[in-house]
Amino acid sequence: MQDVVAFLANVKPPITPALVIRRAAFAANLALMQGECAAKGVRLRAHGKMHKSSRIAAEQLARGAVGLCCQTVGEAEAYVAGGVPDVLVTAPVPPWGWPRLAALAAAARVGAVMDSAAQAQAASAAAVAAGVVLDAYVDVDPGMGRAGVAPAGAPALVQAIVALPGLRWAGIQAYCGHHQHMLPAERAAAHAAWTRRLRALLADLRSAGLAPGQVTGGGTGTAAMDLAAGVYTELQAGSYALMDVEYGDLGDLPFQPALFLAASVVSARHDSHVTCDAGHKALHPNGPPQRVVWPVGSQYRPAGDEHGAILPPNGAAEGDLVWLQPGHVDPTVALHDAYFVADEDGRLERWPIDARRTTT
Amino acid sequence: MQDVVAFLANVKPPITPALVIRRAAFAANLALMQGECAAKGVRLRAHGKMHKSSRIAAEQLARGAVGLCCQTVGEAEAYVAGGVPDVLVTAPVPPWGWPRLAALAAAARVGAVMDSAAQAQAASAAAVAAGVVLDAYVDVDPGMGRAGVAPAGAPALVQAIVALPGLRWAGIQAYCGHHQHMLPAERAAAHAAWTRRLRALLADLRSAGLAPGQVTGGGTGTAAMDLAAGVYTELQAGSYALMDVEYGDLGDLPFQPALFLAASVVSARHDSHVTCDAGHKALHPNGPPQRVVWPVGSQYRPAGDEHGAILPPNGAAEGDLVWLQPGHVDPTVALHDAYFVADEDGRLERWPIDARRTTT
Numbered sequence: 001m002q003d004v005v006a007f008l009a010n011v012k013p014p015i016t017p018a019l020v021i022r023r024a025a026f027a028a029n030l031a032l033m034q035g036e037c038a039a040k041g042v043r044l045r046a047h048g049k050m051h052k053s054s055r056i057a058a059e060q061l062a063r064g065a066v067g068l069c070c071q072t073v074g075e076a077e078a079y080v081a082g083g084v085p086d087v088l089v090t091a092p093v094p095p096w097g098w099p100r101l102a103a104l105a106a107a108a109r110v111g112a113v114m115d116s117a118a119q120a121q122a123a124s125a126a127a128v129a130a131g132v133v134l135d136a137y138v139d140v141d142p143g144m145g146r147a148g149v150a151p152a153g154a155p156a157l158v159q160a161i162v163a164l165p166g167l168r169w170a171g172i173q174a175y176c177g178h179h180q181h182m183l184p185a186e187r188a189a190a191h192a193a194w195t196r197r198l199r200a201l202l203a204d205l206r207s208a209g210l211a212p213g214q215v216t217g218g219g220t221g222t223a224a225m226d227l228a229a230g231v232y233t234e235l236q237a238g239s240y241a242l243m244d245v246e247y248g249d250l251g252d253l254p255f256q257p258a259l260f261l262a263a264s265v266v267s268a269r270h271d272s273h274v275t276c277d278a279g280h281k282a283l284h285p286n287g288p289p290q291r292v293v294w295p296v297g298s299q300y301r302p303a304g305d306e307h308g309a310i311l312p313p314n315g316a317a318e319g320d321l322v323w324l325q326p327g328h329v330d331p332t333v334a335l336h337d338a339y340f341v342a343d344e345d346g347r348l349e350r351w352p353i354d355a356r357r358t359t360t
Numbered sequence: 361m362q363d364v365v366a367f368l369a370n371v372k373p374p375i376t377p378a379l380v381i382r383r384a385a386f387a388a389n390l391a392l393m394q395g396e397c398a399a400k401g402v403r404l405r406a407h408g409k410m411h412k413s414s415r416i417a418a419e420q421l422a423r424g425a426v427g428l429c430c431q432t433v434g435e436a437e438a439y440v441a442g443g444v445p446d447v448l449v450t451a452p453v454p455p456w457g458w459p460r461l462a463a464l465a466a467a468a469r470v471g472a473v474m475d476s477a478a479q480a481q482a483a484s485a486a487a488v489a490a491g492v493v494l495d496a497y498v499d500v501d502p503g504m505g506r507a508g509v510a511p512a513g514a515p516a517l518v519q520a521i522v523a524l525p526g527l528r529w530a531g532i533q534a535y536c537g538h539h540q541h542m543l544p545a546e547r548a549a550a551h552a553a554w555t556r557r558l559r560a561l562l563a564d565l566r567s568a569g570l571a572p573g574q575v576t577g578g579g580t581g582t583a584a585m586d587l588a589a590g591v592y593t594e595l596q597a598g599s600y601a602l603m604d605v606e607y608g609d610l611g612d613l614p615f616q617p618a619l620f621l622a623a624s625v626v627s628a629r630h631d632s633h634v635t636c637d638a639g640h641k642a643l644h645p646n647g648p649p650q651r652v653v654w655p656v657g658s659q660y661r662p663a664g665d666e667h668g669a670i671l672p673p674n675g676a677a678e679g680d681l682v683w684l685q686p687g688h689v690d691p692t693v694a695l696h697d698a699y700f701v702a703d704e705d706g707r708l709e710r711w712p713i714d715a716r717r718t719t720t
Binding site for chain 1: 374375376377378409431432433434451452453454455456457475476478479501505506507508509510513537624625626627628629630633635637640641642644645646662663664665666667669678679690691694695696697698700710716717718719720
């Protein structure tokens with residue numbers, strides 16, 4: 001982190017708390033993941049639920065990503081408005097979402113995952129009403145119990161989709177969120193076991209004449225395994241672009257920390273700690289603790305919605321900037337409306353977090 | 361909650377997850393707090409860090425609030441732009457904030473708290489440069505250790521402020537955040553002990569010819585005690601307007617639950633639970649668990665950034681709306697960009713959460 005500390009000493013965001021992207025590290029992360037995917041002949045469909053920014057999406061597309069995935073209808077709308085030509089919604093869509101996705105499919109290629117026949121029927125009806133075709137993916141549950149059909153239920157759902165107008169049977173989604181945060185040894189075993197089940201499902205589908213166009217899934221934590229497994233045709237990684245404490249500690253490809261949060265010391269009336277202007281509304285507490293990058297050797301503790309304690313101060317004085325690396329990037333980004341992208345000389349550019357909107 | 365369940369059955373927000381305000385409960389909460397303050401001759405300066413909405417601020421002002429308080433410079437700017445004529449920033453301001461607050465003071469009455477001479481000097485210089493006067497409050501630490509001078513240090517800081525141009529010595533802030541969430545019995549004792557210290561400080565200031573114009577502080581959890589103490593001239597309560605699980609369980613005035621979150625069941629492939637589209641990005645985990653209002657008798661468990669489990673399903677089926685009461689309202693509101701305000705017949709009006717912006 002020596003190099004990071006020296007870099008951040010040059011960076012002065014105009015306000016705090018502020019999310020700052022180190023452009024060089026971000027670019028290196030994008031190049032590394034795109035290169036790994038290209039080497040294995042796997043499509044990269046970067047996950048936009050992490051960064052919520054069509055400006056970042058443009059950087060990913062420019063380097064060869066085939067499109068974006070996202071988690072919500074609102075994100076899909078923001079990305080299409082921002083110029084992304086191909087989006088996949090990777091979570092089952094609520095009833096109100098189908099007409100909106102169908103409307104979107106007039107302007108871009110739009111895909112959605114489904115885990116029930118009722119969802120397929122709703123998607124079909126909306127697509128037919130709008131005169132469009134939606135890419136339909138069957139969401140398979142790899143054992144998380146959150147969404148997705150069990151592998152045994154997938155062929156019947158594929159059959160249902162194939163029979164419906166307005167839908168293009170596009171492939172299988174198998175996202176192993178529960179593998180992303182395992183320790184490396186248990187992750188390898190879990191990943192191998194799931195890969196065997198997924199291969200068997202794909203063989204069943206092929207024998208039934210239902211070979212999927214794509215097998216989409218995977219993530220930053222399992223990227224090397226996903227690419228080596230030879231099953232996925234499309235990688236859905238997101239966090240690799242900016243990284244966070246969690247993936248920095250657990251990942252198996254050498255992505256660099258590229259996202260930092262600057263806060264100001266606003267009170268320094270104690271020897272034990274100083275208080276900065278970043279609390280629960282600037283750093284989401286889900287995941288491992290936020291890491292203090294500067295002052296070196298300090299820890300961060302939330303001190304309410306708008307404040308945090310830096311302990312011990314280790315040289316941070318009232319008015320100073322302190323720098324943190326977010327514990328978990330996705331929900332922290334959802335608390336902000338822009339990034340400041342920093343060159344090595346400290347010059348800043350503002351990139352909006354335009355897919356953050358929730359009720360438009 | 362029987363009455364709440366019947367009300368919510370009529371409410372159909374156009375998207376999910378969606379924050380819904382029950383207008384009748386919200387109006388009753390505003391009337392109750394304003395009435396309690398009026399009865400004791402205490403000014404109500406409603407805290408806008410909770411709702412982040414100048415539309416809600418307008419309702420509070422219309423009923424008699426003297427102005428708003430807020431926690432950040434960005435909130436102050438949003439509130440003045442939204443028509444609030446008098447704002448007080450209740451947390452020490454970072455260096456970049458002083459010129460922006462001074463610019464704002466050309467359009468509204470603007471106050472800020474300070475806990476160091478350096479802050480007072482920065483505020484004075486910015487006010488002089490802008491040709492305005494800022495209301496300066498001395499922030500006193502009631503034992504939280506977050507911000508504020510110890511009571512013994514307050515008179516010297518008042519003297520420093522009085523000597524500086526561009527500042528109007530306006531009063532003392534003493535916000536007892538650590539009292540808000542105590543159980544009633546220990547809260548009463550802690551509140552009484554602090555009130556004695558605060559009275560002593562005020563007597564010292566008066567003998568030095570430095571009687572404060574206002575003594576501002578207090579909150580929803582301690583409102584009844586704050587009003588009874590006879591020391592505060594201004595109450596800074598915020599959560600009373602919408603309420604949440606935490607204040608509903610701990611408060612000592614009968615405010616009603618007025619804020620709910622609607623989510624859609626997007627997957628129902630298990631007997632043990634259904635999955636809804638509200639996770640860490642829709643319901644902030646700080647505070648007590650989110651409460652499930654409907655289905656009656658279920659519990660909520662976060663299932664990632666965008667999903668939650670409702671267990672057991674208790675009648676909730678795929679496509680249904682489920683309804684929750686946020687555990688802690690402030691950081692949850694910061695995740696959304698609008699409220700849907702619902703009349704008893706289910707009609708909805710959209711109110712923007714305009715003070716949510718962070719980097720404008």
